[in-house]
Amino acid sequence: VTVFSPLITLLTDFGNDDPFVAIMKGVVSRINPAARFIDLSHNVPPQDVFRGALILRSAAPYFPAGTIHLAVIDPGVGSSRRPLLIEAEGTSYIGPDNGVLSLALSDKKITRIIELRNQAYFLTPTSATFHGRDVFAPVAAALSLGVPAEEFGPTLADYAKLAWPQPVHGDGSVQGEIIYIDRFGNLVTSIAESELRTIAHKPLTISLRSYTLQGLHDNYSSGAGQDLIALINSWKLLEIARFCGSAQLHTGAQVGDKVRIGRSV
Amino acid sequence: VTVFSPLITLLTDFGNDDPFVAIMKGVVSRINPAARFIDLSHNVPPQDVFRGALILRSAAPYFPAGTIHLAVIDPGVGSSRRPLLIEAEGTSYIGPDNGVLSLALSDKKITRIIELRNQAYFLTPTSATFHGRDVFAPVAAALSLGVPAEEFGPTLADYAKLAWPQPVHGDGSVQGEIIYIDRFGNLVTSIAESELRTIAHKPLTISLRSYTLQGLHDNYSSGAGQDLIALINSWKLLEIARFCGSAQLHTGAQVGDKVRIGRSV
Amino acid sequence: VTVFSPLITLLTDFGNDDPFVAIMKGVVSRINPAARFIDLSHNVPPQDVFRGALILRSAAPYFPAGTIHLAVIDPGVGSSRRPLLIEAEGTSYIGPDNGVLSLALSDKKITRIIELRNQAYFLTPTSATFHGRDVFAPVAAALSLGVPAEEFGPTLADYAKLAWPQPVHGDGSVQGEIIYIDRFGNLVTSIAESELRTIAHKPLTISLRSYTLQGLHDNYSSGAGQDLIALINSWKLLEIARFCGSAQLHTGAQVGDKVRIGRSV
Numbered sequence: 001v002t003v004f005s006p007l008i009t010l011l012t013d014f015g016n017d018d019p020f021v022a023i024m025k026g027v028v029s030r031i032n033p034a035a036r037f038i039d040l041s042h043n044v045p046p047q048d049v050f051r052g053a054l055i056l057r058s059a060a061p062y063f064p065a066g067t068i069h070l071a072v073i074d075p076g077v078g079s080s081r082r083p084l085l086i087e088a089e090g091t092s093y094i095g096p097d098n099g100v101l102s103l104a105l106s107d108k109k110i111t112r113i114i115e116l117r118n119q120a121y122f123l124t125p126t127s128a129t130f131h132g133r134d135v136f137a138p139v140a141a142a143l144s145l146g147v148p149a150e151e152f153g154p155t156l157a158d159y160a161k162l163a164w165p166q167p168v169h170g171d172g173s174v175q176g177e178i179i180y181i182d183r184f185g186n187l188v189t190s191i192a193e194s195e196l197r198t199i200a201h202k203p204l205t206i207s208l209r210s211y212t213l214q215g216l217h218d219n220y221s222s223g224a225g226q227d228l229i230a231l232i233n234s235w236k237l238l239e240i241a242r243f244c245g246s247a248q249l250h251t252g253a254q255v256g257d258k259v260r261i262g263r264s265v
Numbered sequence: 266v267t268v269f270s271p272l273i274t275l276l277t278d279f280g281n282d283d284p285f286v287a288i289m290k291g292v293v294s295r296i297n298p299a300a301r302f303i304d305l306s307h308n309v310p311p312q313d314v315f316r317g318a319l320i321l322r323s324a325a326p327y328f329p330a331g332t333i334h335l336a337v338i339d340p341g342v343g344s345s346r347r348p349l350l351i352e353a354e355g356t357s358y359i360g361p362d363n364g365v366l367s368l369a370l371s372d373k374k375i376t377r378i379i380e381l382r383n384q385a386y387f388l389t390p391t392s393a394t395f396h397g398r399d400v401f402a403p404v405a406a407a408l409s410l411g412v413p414a415e416e417f418g419p420t421l422a423d424y425a426k427l428a429w430p431q432p433v434h435g436d437g438s439v440q441g442e443i444i445y446i447d448r449f450g451n452l453v454t455s456i457a458e459s460e461l462r463t464i465a466h467k468p469l470t471i472s473l474r475s476y477t478l479q480g481l482h483d484n485y486s487s488g489a490g491q492d493l494i495a496l497i498n499s500w501k502l503l504e505i506a507r508f509c510g511s512a513q514l515h516t517g518a519q520v521g522d523k524v525r526i527g528r529s530v
Numbered sequence: 531v532t533v534f535s536p537l538i539t540l541l542t543d544f545g546n547d548d549p550f551v552a553i554m555k556g557v558v559s560r561i562n563p564a565a566r567f568i569d570l571s572h573n574v575p576p577q578d579v580f581r582g583a584l585i586l587r588s589a590a591p592y593f594p595a596g597t598i599h600l601a602v603i604d605p606g607v608g609s610s611r612r613p614l615l616i617e618a619e620g621t622s623y624i625g626p627d628n629g630v631l632s633l634a635l636s637d638k639k640i641t642r643i644i645e646l647r648n649q650a651y652f653l654t655p656t657s658a659t660f661h662g663r664d665v666f667a668p669v670a671a672a673l674s675l676g677v678p679a680e681e682f683g684p685t686l687a688d689y690a691k692l693a694w695p696q697p698v699h700g701d702g703s704v705q706g707e708i709i710y711i712d713r714f715g716n717l718v719t720s721i722a723e724s725e726l727r728t729i730a731h732k733p734l735t736i737s738l739r740s741y742t743l744q745g746l747h748d749n750y751s752s753g754a755g756q757d758l759i760a761l762i763n764s765w766k767l768l769e770i771a772r773f774c775g776s777a778q779l780h781t782g783a784q785v786g787d788k789v790r791i792g793r794s795v
Contacts, residue, residue, distance in 0.1 A: 004298045009287065015713035016281060016546060017573040019589040022539065025568045026592035033534045033594060037568075038290045038302075043282040046714050047774050059284040062291035062398070064298060075774050078749025128749040130764035133592070183280035184311050219343025219393040234395035244312050244340050269563045274552065281546060303555045303567075308547040324549040327556035327663070329563060448545035449576050484608025484658040499660035509577050509605050 005034040006092075006144050007063060011056055011071040011100075012132065013044040020130070024072075024137040027123065031141035038063075040071075047075040049100050053162050054180050057103035058235050060091065069104070070132075070140045071095035078128030083116040083135050084159055085143070085152055092149075094140050096131070099162035106164070117153035165190040169198060173262030176238070178208075178255050185246025189259045191238040199261060206230045207260040208240055209251055220244075270299040271357075271409050272328060276321055276336040276365075277397065278309040285395070289337075289402040292388065296406035303328075305336075312340040314365050318427050319445050322368035323500050325356065334369070335397075335405045336360035343393030348381035348400050349424055350408070350417055357414075359405050361396070364427035371429070382418035430455040434463060438527030441503070443473075443520050450511025454524045456503040464526060471495045472525040473505055474516055485509075535564040536622075536674050537593060541586055541601040541630075542662065543574040550660070554602075554667040557653065561671035568593075570601075577605040579630050583692050584710050587633035588765050590621065599634070600662075600670045601625035608658030613646035613665050614689055615673070615682055622679075624670050626661070629692035636694070647683035695720040699728060703792030706768070708738075708785050715776025719789045721768040729791060736760045737790040738770055739781055750774075 008028060014020040021042050028035045040059050044052045052073040060069055074081075074096040082097040088108035093101045094116075116135055119126065121142050123134040139152055167176040167190060176191035187208070196204065196216075203215035213230045223229030223243040228250060233239035238261070240247050247253070273293060279285040286307050293300045305324050309317045317338040325334055339346075339361040347362040353373035358366045359381075381400055384391065386407050388399040404417055432441040432455055441456035452473070461469065461481075468480035478495045488494030488508040493515060498504035503526070505512050512518070538558060544550040551572050558565045570589050574582045582603040590599055604611075604626040612627040618638035623631045624646075646665055649656065651672050653664040669682055697706040697720055706721035717738070726734065726746075733745035743760045753759030753773040758780060763769035768791070770777050777783070 007294055009291075011284075013713075017571055018712045019541075019570045019585045020712075022568055022570045023589050023592045026539075026589060026594070026597075029537055029568070030592070030594045038287055038294070040284045040287040041282055046776075055284045059288050059291060062288045062295070064291070064295045067291075076751045079751040127764045129761065133764060182283045182285075183278075221341045221344040231394065234392045234398060246311075272559055274556075276549075303552055303559070305549045305552045306547055320549045324553050324556060327553045327560070329556070329560045332556075447548045447550075448543075486606045486609040496659065499657045499663060511576075 005032060005036060006066045006068050007036050007038055008068045008070055008140055008144060009038045009040050009059070009063065010042070011040040011044070011052055011069070011073070012042045013046050013048065013052065013073045014042050014132070016042055020132065024070075024132050027133055027137040028141040028144070031138055032144050035141060035144055044073055047073065049073050049098050050162055051180065052100045053103040056093075056101065057106075060104045063091070065090040068092045068094065068140050068143055070136055071100045072132035072136055073100050074098070074131060077131050082156075083131060084156070085114040085116055085139065085149055086159060087111040087149055092143060094136050094143075097160045099160045102159065102161040103164065106161070112149055113156040113159050114149050115153045115156050118151060121147070121152055167191050167195050172199060172201065173260060174199060175258055175260045177259060178253055178257045181248050181253075181255060185242065185248035185250075186233070187240040187247050187251070187253050188233060188235065189238045189240070191259065191261065193232045193236045193238070196238065196261065204230070205262050206238070206240065207262070208253060208257060211251055213240065270297060270301060271331045271333050272301050272303055273333045273335055273405055273409060274303045274305050274324070274328065275307070276305040276309070276317055276334070276338070277307045278311050278313065278317065278338045279307050279397070281307055285397065289335075289397050292398055292402040293406040293409070296403055297409050300406060300409055309338055312338065314338050314363050315427055316445065317365045318368040321366065322371075325369045328356070330355040333357045333359065333405050333408055335401055336365045337397035337401055338365050339363070339396060342396050347421070348396060349421075350379040350381055350404065350414055351424060352376040352414055357408060359401050359408075362425045364425045367424065367426040368429065371426070377414055378421040378424050379414050380418045380421050383416060386412070386417055432456050432460050434460075437464060437466065438525060439464060440523055440525045442524060443518055443522045446513050446518075446520060450507065450513035450515075451498070452505040452512050452516070452518050453498060453500065454503045454505070456524065456526065458497045458501045458503070461503065461526065469495070470527050471503070471505065472527070473518060473522060476516055478505065535562060535566060536596045536598050537566050537568055538598045538600055538670055538674060539568045539570050539589070539593065540572070541570040541574070541582055541599070541603070542572045543576050543578065543582065543603045544572050544662070546572055550662065554600075554662050557663055557667040558671040558674070561668055562674050565671060565674055574603055577603065579603050579628050580692055581710065582630045583633040586631065587636075590634045593621070595620040598622045598624065598670050598673055600666055601630045602662035602666055603630050604628070604661060607661050612686070613661060614686075615644040615646055615669065615679055616689060617641040617679055622673060624666050624673075627690045629690045632689065632691040633694065636691070642679055643686040643689050644679050645683045645686050648681060651677070651682055697721050697725050699725075702729060702731065703790060704729060705788055705790045707789060708783055708787045711778050711783075711785060715772065715778035715780075716763070717770040717777050717781070717783050718763060718765065719768045719770070721789065721791065723762045723766045723768070726768065726791065734760070735792050736768070736770065737792070738783060738787060741781055743770065
């Protein structure tokens with residue numbers, strides 16, 4: 001039986017132009033030459049912790065048990081914000097304690113929260129500006145070699161959590177908001193498929209800015225010829241899309257815009 | 266003898282911002298922990314099946330026998346368009362039946378065309394919006410583990426093919442068009458090196474919009490000091506370029522623009 | 531003991547849209563199926579050899595001994611510029627002889643400089659426009675399999691070097707320049723931490739265009755509320771930054787702009 005080193009995923013706001021991500025991979029590879037990497041995204045807008053948290057939440061469930069997720073969106077690097085390792089259901093999450101790990105963990109059974117304080121596992125000298133390289137990467141590498149979590153520092157009772165924008169129910173309607181816009185210009189809302197069950201009247205009416213849509217589509221191409229369609233996307237969230245086009249360009253919508261689902265008028 | 270799991274290449278229009286590509290790699294890794302990935306490109310403009318097909322055609326010949334090429338440019342996802350596995354000369358091509366695989370296969374001996382219909386190999390529930398994750402990735406993973414192609418569904422007689430824009434010959438000249446513009450602004454035409462043999466008179470005269478070029482260069486730097494040069498590029502196609510500059514910016518040319526090669530006047 | 535194939539890093543100006551990088555990886559994989567890749571960056575602006583050299587200099591020290599660094603920023607491809615393999619302190623550097631390798635090597639003990647001339651290791655036919663594919667990738671692959679460096683061609687006495695923009699000292703001050711701007715808009719200067727020791731008077735005064743900054747910060751977040759801060763960055767260079775913002779957008783600064791460090795006035 002061949003035993004593989006656990007996968008390490010990387011999620012940052014470092015972009016794909018600078019060598020920062022590669023430097024982290026180099027650091028890991030020096031410690032664990034068998035390390036294997038998968039990039040979640042490095043194009044999170046600078047300091048956009050919420051978007052990073054959403055990406056981690058969307059991607060982590062599809063990775064093998066034992067994967068180490070490394071998320072470095074870290075405007076507070078070098079300050080008092082704590083560096084964390086969280087273990088949940090056999091998977092490890094490493095990153096700053098600013099909420100970037102939290103949306104992925106909200107429905108998980110957490111086994112252990114560790115503050116990364118054991119400098120024996122850091123690169124030295126340890127900079128105050130690049131903990132991705134000096135703290136998070138070497139800890140992920142050591143973890144991937146089998147170093148037990150407790151080695152890295154003391155156990156904590158809690159960690160910073162971001163709030164999911166809770167849809168507001170009332171009078172047979174649900175109001176949520178756009179929380180993510182993808183490359184295609186699809187507008188992803190905070191409204192989960194399960195929320196829509198509370199709305200008895202069909203077809204659903206979906207409102208965004210001055211636009212009103214009727215009913216849900218099964219896929220994108222069934223919306224050919226229509227300006228906009230709504231559907232339940234692959235993250236099981238309500239999404240507003242435009243077939244072979246961009247709902248964002250069509251509507252001018254932005255993250256934070258309200259979306260209302262109610263009865264047909 | 267160490268046996269490696271076949272390489273899996275990925276080609277999509279998913280971009281590098283969202284986690285969609287990573288999710289596909291996660292799905293594959295859960296099924297085959299030894300899977301190894303090489304990204305062809307994820308920045309194909311949304312729904313640009315032809316450009317994706319050109320990229321696959323250009324890259325596939327350089328990969329080892331046994332490679333699994335996974336191409337997900339799939340505006341018809343969830344509709345009646347068929348998901349395919351095509352085997353040709355020991356290499357596997359997986360993607361929607363919309364032509365994205367076809368330019369890579371046009372000069373290959375095809376062994377087998379399979380419609381991916383066996384849901385036992387799909388992620389369940391299977392979404393209607395992300396077959397890259399739910400259909401193509403798990404099938405590629407199973408294939409990389411040695412599952413025989415016939416397992417995935419029935420054999421088909423044919424598949425969708427894109428037409429290569431055929432150059433028009435006449436009166437000692439050839440007319441083609443720009444089919445691809447690369448990062449450097451190089452203008453790649455539909456005219457293969459072999460087409461130029463039909464033009465006896467030398468030096469060749471190449472016309473694009475209001476520009477006329479004389480003769481072919483061997484490489485880019487030999488065009489230093491010239492506004493534009495023509496050469497046979499690494500894909501063995503006629504290309505119009507500008508040394509240390511962008512022929513696209515210089516000419517304003519677009520994909521689809523006609524290019525005429527004839528005798529010097 | 532498992533022996534891993536050496537890591538191969540890739541640095542190019544090919545971008546992430548076209549399949550050029552993937553083609554290089556395919557070529558390597560056909561020769562060495564165990565090859566493992568880490569991308570340093572492919573978004574070096576076209577032909578920007580200096581920026582490529584800076585990226586290689588910044589990243590290479592973090593990689594394991596034995597790594598093969600492949601840098602293809604190569605406007606002179608196909609001309610008389612020589613293709614090189616340089617070995618230094620157990621690590622290999624492959625690329626054109628235009629200086630792209632030089633900043634990484636400036637403080638290294640060089641063991642051997644080889645001109646890649648043995649066509650037995652090239653792809654044939656060898657194009658004059660894509661040596662990344664036809665020369666550099668197959669040589670890197672052969673090297674990763676253990677082919678000795680001398681096999682690839684004759685030994686050279688020297689190679690092309692880029693000059694580091696030397697800071698100018700005088701009258702208790704140091705003048706340098708901006709040499710790199712990263713994704714965050716951080717302005718990286720040519721002034722090393724060690725240069726600042728020559729300035730006795732504290733706090734330091736840093737001047738850029740019409741802006742004047744006082745003193746050095748330890749990290750980014752300690753500059754919250756300030757327009758601009760200066761700090762020693764993770765490359766041990768003086769950097770001008772803006773917390774949760776872009777110093778580039780704030781100042782309009784460009785690579786080449788002068789930065790002066792002197793006594794407080």
